[in-house]
Amino acid sequence: MRAVSALARRAVRSERGRFLVEGPQSVRELIRYAAPTVVDLYLTEEAGERHGEILDAARDAGVYLHSVSADVLAAMADATTPQGMIAVAQQPQDTLDSVLAHDPHLLVLLHEVRDPGNLGTVIRGADAAGADAVLISDASVDAYAPKVVRSTAGSLFHLPVVTGLDALATIHELARRGIRTLATEGEATTSLIELDLRDPHCWVMGTEARGLPESLAAKCDRRVAIPIYGAAESLNMAMAATICLYTSATARVRPVGPVPDGAP
Structure with a gap:
C-alpha cells in the first residue's frame, strides 16, 4: 500500500520509472492502448462489478489484479475521491x-509549463x-504526476x-529535420488566421505567467499571435495551445482549391 501511495511523489516516480493511473476512464484507456506497461491493478469489489468490461480487458491482457477495500484504495490514491480503481x-x-x-x-x-491542469489539458x-506528439522541456511539471494523468482523461x-x-x-x-517552429506571442505581427499550416510544424508555447523567453522565440521560424475579438486581455496557455492545434488540424483536412459546384 505504501509503495503505491509513494508514487504520488516525483522523486519516487523517477527512481522507479512507474506512476499512478486513477479512475475507470484513465485505467480503461491505459489497458486499451498500453496494456504491456501495466504492473498492477487495484480495485474494489464494487468497481469490478460496475466496470466489468475493464476487468475483462485486464484479465485478457494478463494484468495482475488485486481486490482491495475502499479504505485501502483511498490510502493508496492521490485523488481526494478515488473512483474504485x-x-x-x-x-x-x-x-x-x-x-x-x-x-x-x-x-x-x-517550455517550463508548471500547472498540472494546463499540461493535462x-x-x-x-x-x-x-x-x-507532445514535447515538454525540463523544469516543467511532471507529465506523470497524478493530477496531470487524471486531467488527460486517458489521452x-x-x-x-x-x-x-x-x-x-x-x-x-x-529545424534540422525540416519542421517549422511557430512561437506564440501576443504582440506578434503575424496572425494565426494568416498562416498556411499544411507543412510539418511545431507550436512552441511558454509558461503560463511569462510566456516564451526571447532567447527561444528568436530561434523559431515565426512568431504568431492568436487574434482576440472580444474584451479578454489574453488566453491561458492551455486554451492557446488547443486553438493553435485545432487550427493546424483544420488546415490538414480543409480542401485545397475551388469548391465543386453544389458542395455545401
Missing part, C-alpha cells in the same frame, strides 16, 4: 528521436487534434509524450 504502470520510453523517426506533421513543444487537446496513452527536453536544442533539431 488504481493502476500502477511503467513510464513510456518515448524520445525525440523516436518521434521524429515517424515523420511527424504536427507537434507542440511546451494540452495533452488532451493535442490528442483530439491528431497531433503526433496520455494515445500519443507519445516526451519529457525532460532542452527546449533550445529541440528547436534546433526540429
